[in-house]
Amino acid sequence: MAAEIIYGKQLAEEFRLEMKHLVDELKLKGIHPKLTVILIGKDPASQSYVKGKQKASDFLGLESEVITLPTETSEQELLQRIDELNNDNKVDGILVQLPLPRHIDEQKVIEAITPEKDVDGFHPMNIGRMMTGKATFLPCTPYGIIHMIKAKNISIDGKHAVILGRSNIVGKPVGQLLLNENATVTYCHSRTKNIEDYIKTADILIVAVGKQAFVHGDQIKEGAVVIDVGVNRTDSGSLVGDVDFDSAKQKAAYLTPVPGGVGPMTITMLLHNTIKAAKQRHAKR
Ligand SMILES: Nc1nc2c(c(=O)[nH]1)N[C@@H](CN(C=O)c1ccc(C(=O)N[C@@H](CCC(=O)O)C(=O)O)cc1)CN2
Numbered sequence: 632m633a634a635e636i637i638y639g640k641q642l643a644e645e646f647r648l649e650m651k652h653l654v655d656e657l658k659l660k661g662i663h664p665k666l667t668v669i670l671i672g673k674d675p676a677s678q679s680y681v682k683g684k685q686k687a688s689d690f691l692g693l694e695s696e697v698i699t700l701p702t703e704t705s706e707q708e709l710l711q712r713i714d715e716l717n718n719d720n721k722v723d724g725i726l727v728q729l730p731l732p733r734h735i736d737e738q739k740v741i742e743a744i745t746p747e748k749d750v751d752g753f754h755p756m757n758i759g760r761m762m763t764g765k766a767t768f769l770p771c772t773p774y775g776i777i778h779m780i781k782a783k784n785i786s787i788d789g790k791h792a793v794i795l796g797r798s799n800i801v802g803k804p805v806g807q808l809l810l811n812e813n814a815t816v817t818y819c820h821s822r823t824k825n826i827e828d829y830i831k832t833a834d835i836l837i838v839a840v841g842k843q844a845f846v847h848g849d850q851i852k853e854g855a856v857v858i859d860v861g862v863n864r865t866d867s868g869s870l871v872g873d874v875d876f877d878s879a880k881q882k883a884a885y886l887t888p889v890p891g892g893v894g895p896m897t898i899t900m901l902l903h904n905t906i907k908a909a910k911q912r913h914a915k916r
Contacts, residue, residue, distance in 0.1 A: 634883040637779050643895035646778070647690060650902055654692045657909065666724040666750065666901075667716055671709070672702035676862075677728045680898075684726075687898050693905060696722075706735045710743050717745040723912055724750035724905035729800070742823070747912060750904035753799070761804065764811050768904045775804035775896025776837065776858050777812070778850035783885060785835075785856055787812040793829050794818050795846070795873075796839035798869035801860050805837050838873040848878030857883040860893050900909070 654664065666688055670681045681697055688695035698712065709727070716725045725748045729736050741749075746756040752768035760767035769777075780787060792814040796802035806816045814835065819826050821840075830836060830850045838846050839860035851857060861873025872889030877887050887893055 634880045634886040635783070636880075637783055637858075637885055638891055639775065639779055639886045639887060639893055639896045640891040641680060642779055642782050643775075643899040646899050647687060647902070650899075650906060651691045653906060657906070658692070660913075662913045663694055664723050664906050665677040665696070665721055666726065666905045667696045667698065667719075667722050669698045669700065669709070669712060669725070670729045671700045671704055671728070672732055674730075677730075681728055682817050685736065687902055688905075691902055693902060694721075700731050704732075704735075706739065709735060709740060713743045717743075717748065722748065723909040724748055724901075726751050726901065735737065748908055750901055750908055752804075752904065758804070761811075762807055768907065769900070770800060770804045771783050771900040771904065772801050772860065772893060772897045773808050774900040774903075775859070775893060776805055777808050777898065779858070779893070779896060780835070780856065782790055784915065785885060787814050787835065788808045788811065790814050790834040791832055792816045792835040792837065793833035794839070795826070795830070796820065796837075796838045796841075796860070800840065801839040802837075805839070809835065809837075840873050843871050843872045844872055844875040846879065848880070851879060853882055854884040855882070856885040858887050858891050861889060862894065 659861045668681055668684055670677060677782060685695050716722050725744050727740055741753045746754045749757050750768055752770040757767045761769060770815055787809060792809040794802050794806045797818055798819045806818055816899045817829055819829050827850050831852055833852060833855055836851060837858045841861055843863040857874055857879050859872035859874040863871050870890045
């Protein structure tokens, strides 16, 4: 039987509508959540993601600000800006769009954001909280993936989850979140030998390697849940994932498309984290 397609775009729209009502309620209480995004340089994909964040914030009625800085901005200048935002009482969430120009140390920048405004969930303190299963800001793409799986009532407990890719943004944290839900987790990466031996045992397969058609339907287990995190531009300019969609559809029980799958959930979870940050900061006052 053909797989059920998990349309993240639709789930994202439903969740955004719920959050819009929540924002209206917060405003009545005098809480006006605000997200500030820092964008450095002119990478077209980053510009487009930041625009998406602004548009979604506008829809929810969140205040959003984008600080656009030139590529040659020094690390010191960026750290100075972050320090100002950390101390700006009106700002609830701070996000620095990644990737950064090569002369800037990404980890230093992530660690400069105060954990209570780290709506990306990348600060080591928030990562530590996630690893110990404590409430915190969860990294947006992994959080979106868990939200999608749960929205379809797919059980995670006791399942074998195989993660292809070990990035700090997706691979590592999504494995941790699945482990927190009692999955047995295997990480595979560019140095894994005989990767196909792991792929075929996956009940839940998360593919985040950044290579078009890296996984084909004939490699996956019948009835697997396949989450495609890849975003690859083809020569003709269209967008495809890391999974060969047509062949995987014949084998999987659930499959996410690209575009319209995981991507839209990333922005939605960012807004969710921003609202959470505003509520937490307001409760402390
Ligand atoms: N600070 C961060 N930087 C980056 C993150 C992040 O979570 N925090 N993730 C990615 C980019 N990203 C958000 O920032 C992102 C990626 C993809 C999408 C999305 O909606 N994709 C659409 C297709 C869009 C298109 O046509 O190009 C889809 O898959 O349907 C949203 C956000 C790296 N940087």
